[in-house]
Amino acid sequence: MKKDVINIYDIAEMAKVSIATVSRVVNGSDKVSEKTRKKVMAVIEEVGYTPNVFAQGLGLNTMHTVGIIVPTISDLYMSSAVYYLQEKLRSYGYDCILSCSGFELDGKQRHVNMLLSKHVDALILVGSTYAGNGEHVKDTDYIREAAQSVPVFVVNGNVQGDDVYCTVNDDVKAVYDVTSKLIEQGRERIVFLTDSQSYSAIKKRKGYEQALEDHDIPLRPELEMHVVNRMHAVRDQLAECKVPFDAVIASNDEIAVGALKYAFKKGLMVPEELAVVGYNNCSIAIACEPELTSIDNHIEDICYQTVDRLIAVIEKKETNIEHKVVIPCELVVRGTTEF
Amino acid sequence: MKKDVINIYDIAEMAKVSIATVSRVVNGSDKVSEKTRKKVMAVIEEVGYTPNVFAQGLGLNTMHTVGIIVPTISDLYMSSAVYYLQEKLRSYGYDCILSCSGFELDGKQRHVNMLLSKHVDALILVGSTYAGNGEHVKDTDYIREAAQSVPVFVVNGNVQGDDVYCTVNDDVKAVYDVTSKLIEQGRERIVFLTDSQSYSAIKKRKGYEQALEDHDIPLRPELEMHVVNRMHAVRDQLAECKVPFDAVIASNDEIAVGALKYAFKKGLMVPEELAVVGYNNCSIAIACEPELTSIDNHIEDICYQTVDRLIAVIEKKETNIEHKVVIPCELVVRGTTEF
DNA sequence: ATAATATTTGTAAGCGCTTTCAAATAAGGA
DNA sequence: TCCTTATTTGAAAGCGCTTACAAATATTAT
Numbered sequence: 001m002k003k004d005v006i007n008i009y010d011i012a013e014m015a016k017v018s019i020a021t022v023s024r025v026v027n028g029s030d031k032v033s034e035k036t037r038k039k040v041m042a043v044i045e046e047v048g049y050t051p052n053v054f055a056q057g058l059g060l061n062t063m064h065t066v067g068i069i070v071p072t073i074s075d076l077y078m079s080s081a082v083y084y085l086q087e088k089l090r091s092y093g094y095d096c097i098l099s100c101s102g103f104e105l106d107g108k109q110r111h112v113n114m115l116l117s118k119h120v121d122a123l124i125l126v127g128s129t130y131a132g133n134g135e136h137v138k139d140t141d142y143i144r145e146a147a148q149s150v151p152v153f154v155v156n157g158n159v160q161g162d163d164v165y166c167t168v169n170d171d172v173k174a175v176y177d178v179t180s181k182l183i184e185q186g187r188e189r190i191v192f193l194t195d196s197q198s199y200s201a202i203k204k205r206k207g208y209e210q211a212l213e214d215h216d217i218p219l220r221p222e223l224e225m226h227v228v229n230r231m232h233a234v235r236d237q238l239a240e241c242k243v244p245f246d247a248v249i250a251s252n253d254e255i256a257v258g259a260l261k262y263a264f265k266k267g268l269m270v271p272e273e274l275a276v277v278g279y280n281n282c283s284i285a286i287a288c289e290p291e292l293t294s295i296d297n298h299i300e301d302i303c304y305q306t307v308d309r310l311i312a313v314i315e316k317k318e319t320n321i322e323h324k325v326v327i328p329c330e331l332v333v334r335g336t337t338e339f
Numbered sequence: 340m341k342k343d344v345i346n347i348y349d350i351a352e353m354a355k356v357s358i359a360t361v362s363r364v365v366n367g368s369d370k371v372s373e374k375t376r377k378k379v380m381a382v383i384e385e386v387g388y389t390p391n392v393f394a395q396g397l398g399l400n401t402m403h404t405v406g407i408i409v410p411t412i413s414d415l416y417m418s419s420a421v422y423y424l425q426e427k428l429r430s431y432g433y434d435c436i437l438s439c440s441g442f443e444l445d446g447k448q449r450h451v452n453m454l455l456s457k458h459v460d461a462l463i464l465v466g467s468t469y470a471g472n473g474e475h476v477k478d479t480d481y482i483r484e485a486a487q488s489v490p491v492f493v494v495n496g497n498v499q500g501d502d503v504y505c506t507v508n509d510d511v512k513a514v515y516d517v518t519s520k521l522i523e524q525g526r527e528r529i530v531f532l533t534d535s536q537s538y539s540a541i542k543k544r545k546g547y548e549q550a551l552e553d554h555d556i557p558l559r560p561e562l563e564m565h566v567v568n569r570m571h572a573v574r575d576q577l578a579e580c581k582v583p584f585d586a587v588i589a590s591n592d593e594i595a596v597g598a599l600k601y602a603f604k605k606g607l608m609v610p611e612e613l614a615v616v617g618y619n620n621c622s623i624a625i626a627c628e629p630e631l632t633s634i635d636n637h638i639e640d641i642c643y644q645t646v647d648r649l650i651a652v653i654e655k656k657e658t659n660i661e662h663k664v665v666i667p668c669e670l671v672v673r674g675t676t677e678f
Numbered sequence: 679a680t681a682a683t684a685t686t687t688g689t690a691a692g693c694g695c696t697t698t699c700a701a702a703t704a705a706g707g708a
Numbered sequence: 709t710c711c712t713t714a715t716t717t718g719a720a721a722g723c724g725c726t727t728a729c730a731a732a733t734a735t736t737a738t
Contacts, residue, residue, distance in 0.1 A: 020718060
C-alpha cells in the first residue's frame with residue numbers, strides 16, 4: 001500500500017548538493033545561489049517531493065495547523081463559522097484540526113488539551129463561553145491556561161488574558177435597536193427567548209432590557225424565557241405562557257421558527273398579531289413562511305477578522321494586535337415584522 | 340509564551356528507568372512489569388507529560404489523524420456527516436483534519452494531496468463523486484491514486500479500487516418506493532428535482548424512472564428538472580414549468596422547501612394539490628409549514644459504519660473488509676404528503 | 679543449588695528534517 | 709597577481725521518540 005516515499009537525501013543526491021541546501025531551497029529562505037536553487041527545484045518538481053511534516057515539525061515545532069473547537073457542528077451557525085475559518089486559514093497555508101467538544105466545560109477542557117498535545121500553532125474556540133451570572137467567571141481559566149502554550153482566539157465569546165484574542169458582535173446594540181423598533185410600532189409585550197447563558201446571549205438580553213427601560217416599559221420576567229433549542233419545544237413552551245404578547249425576539253433562527261410554529265398553531269397572523277425576529281440569518285430563516293426577519297451577525301467577517309489577527313500573531317510575532325474586535329450586526333427585514 | 344516542555348528523558352530520569360521503558364508504558368504495549376509501570380505512570384501523571392507527536396510520528400509514521408474532505412460544510416447534510424464522523428473517530432482516539440474542497444474536481448484533488456502530505460492515516464471523502472453520464476468515470480482516478488498511499492473511505496459515493504471503501508444508501512429503492520406510493524395515490528405527474536450529477540443523484544433518478552416504468556407511466560423529460568440548490572431559485576424555476584404536475588420529489592430538503600414556496604406562491608394546497616417529498620430529513624424539513632415528508636438517509640449509521648471499517652482496516656490490518664456497504668433509507672412521513 | 683528458560687530493562691541506531699558553524703568558493707581591492 | 713571580505717555550500721549535531729537487539733534479572737525445572 002504505502003509507496004516508498006522519497007526524502008531529502010534522495011533529492012540531495014539527485015541534485016548533487018547537500019541536504020542542507022535542499023532544505024534551504026524548500027524553505028525558500030536563506031541565501032542560495034539562483035543556479036543551485038533552479039537545479040534543486042527541478043529535481044523536486046520532477047520527482048514530486050514533499051517534506052515529511054513530522055520531521056519538519058520536530059525541527060520547527062510547528063505544523064502549520066490550527067485547532068478549532070466548536071461545541072457542535074450540526075448547527076448552521078457553527079458550521080458556517082467553521083467553513084469560513086478553515087477557508088481563510090487555508091488561504092494562509094494552514095490546515096485545521098476540528099474538534100466538537102459538546103457544551104460542557106470538561107469536554108472543552110479535554111479537547112483543548114488534546115489539541116495542544118498535537119502541537120497546533122493556535123487555537124480557535126467558537127462561541128458559548130458560558131458567563132454564568134453575567135460576570136466574568138473562572139470557567140474560562142482553562143482558556144487562559146491554554147494561552148500559555150499557544151495563542152487562543154475566541155469567536156463570539158469574551159475572555160480576558162494575555163494571549164487570548166476575541167472577536168465579537170455588538171449584540172447589545174443589535175437587540176436594543178430591534179427592540180426599540182418594535183416598541184415604536186406600538187408593541188409592548190415583547191418576549192425574549194434564549195437557549196443559553198452564553199456571553200452573546202447575555203449581551204442580547206442586555207440590549208432587550210435596556211430598550212425596554214429606555215422606553216419606560218416595565219420588564220416582565222414571564223416574558224424573558226429560557227427555552228431548549230428545538231422548534232417544537234419552543235412552540236409548546238410559548239403556548240404555556242400565561243401573559244399575552246405581540247412580539248418575539250429569539251436568540252437564534254431555530255427558536256424564532258418555533259415561535260412561528262406557535263403562531264401557526266394558534267392561528268395568529270404574522271406579523272400583524274405577532275412579530276418575530278430571529279438571529280444569525282441562517283438558511284432556515286428563508287425556509288419558513290412568512291420568511292423570517294433576522295439579525296445577521298456577519299459571521300464571515302468575524303471569521304476573517306479572527307484569522308487575520310491569528311496569522312499576524314503567530315507569524316509576524318506582532319505584539320500590538322487588538323485583543324478584542326467588535327463586528328456590527330445587520331438587521332435583515334423579511335416578512336415576520338412590519339418594519 | 341511557550342512554556343518549557345518536558346520530554347521522555349526527563350521522565351526517564353525522574354522515574355530512574357530508561358527512555359525505552361517510558362516509551363513502553365506510554366504506548367501501553369509490550370511487557371513492562373507492573374511495578375515499574377506504576378512508578379513511571381506516577382511520574383507522568385505528576386508532571387503531566389504528553390509525548391511529542393512529531394517525534395512519535397517520525398518513528399511510527401502515523402499521527403492518529405484522518406483527513407476528511409467535504410465539498411462544503413455549510414450544508415446540513417455535510418455538517419452532520421462531519422459531526423458524526425469526527426465524534427466516532429475521536430472515540431477511537433483519532434483526530435480529524437477537515438478540508439472543504441468545493442465541488443470542483445481540481446479542488447478535491449489538491450486537497451487530497453495536501454492531506455496526504457500531512458501523513459494522515461486514512462482519508463474520508465464525503466459525497467459528490469460525480470458520475471458523469473452514470474458510468475464509472477475516471478474523475479475518480481485521483482481517489483484510486485490516493486488509495487495507494489493510504490486507505491480511502493467514500494461516504495455516499497461509489498468508487499472502485501483496491502484500498503477504496505464505500506458506504507452508500509439504497510437511494511434507488513427509497514425513491515422507487517416513494518414514487519410508487521405517490522402513483523398509487525393517483526398522482527401521475529411527478530416532478531423529480533435534483534441539483535447535481537452525483538452518484539446518489541443518479542441513483543435517485545433511477546428509482547424514480549423505474550417506478551414510473553413499472554407503473555406504466557410515461558417518463559416526461561420536462562418533469563425531470565435540474566435546479567440550483569437555492570430555495571427561491573427552485574421556486575421560480577418550477578413556476579416556469581409548462582407542464583402541470585401534482586407531486587414533487589426533491590433530492591434534498593432545501594430543494595423541497597423551494598417547491599413548497601412555489602406552492603405557496605401559486606396558492607396551491609399542500610398536500611392536496613401538490614405533494615412534496617424531500618431528502619435527508621434535516622432540520623429544515625420541520626421548519627416549514629406543513630412540515631416536510633422526507634427520506635431519512637440515516638447519515639449517522641453511514642458515518643459509524645464508515646469509521647468502524649476504517650479502524651478495522653488501519654489498525655487490525657484486516658483484509659476482508661467489505662468494500663461497499665449499503666445502508667437503508669427510511670421514509671419519514673409529515674404534512675406534505677397524504678401517506 | 680545450578681542450568682536452562684522466560685521476563686524485564688537498557689543501549690543505541692535510526693526516523694527526516696533544520697540549523698549552526700566551519701570550509702569552500704566567488705568577488706573585490708591593492 | 710595576491711590577499712581580504714562577502715557569499716554559498718556542506719558536515720554534523722540535534723529535535724523526541726520507537727524499537728531491534730543485547731544485557732540483566734527473575735522464574736522454573738532438574
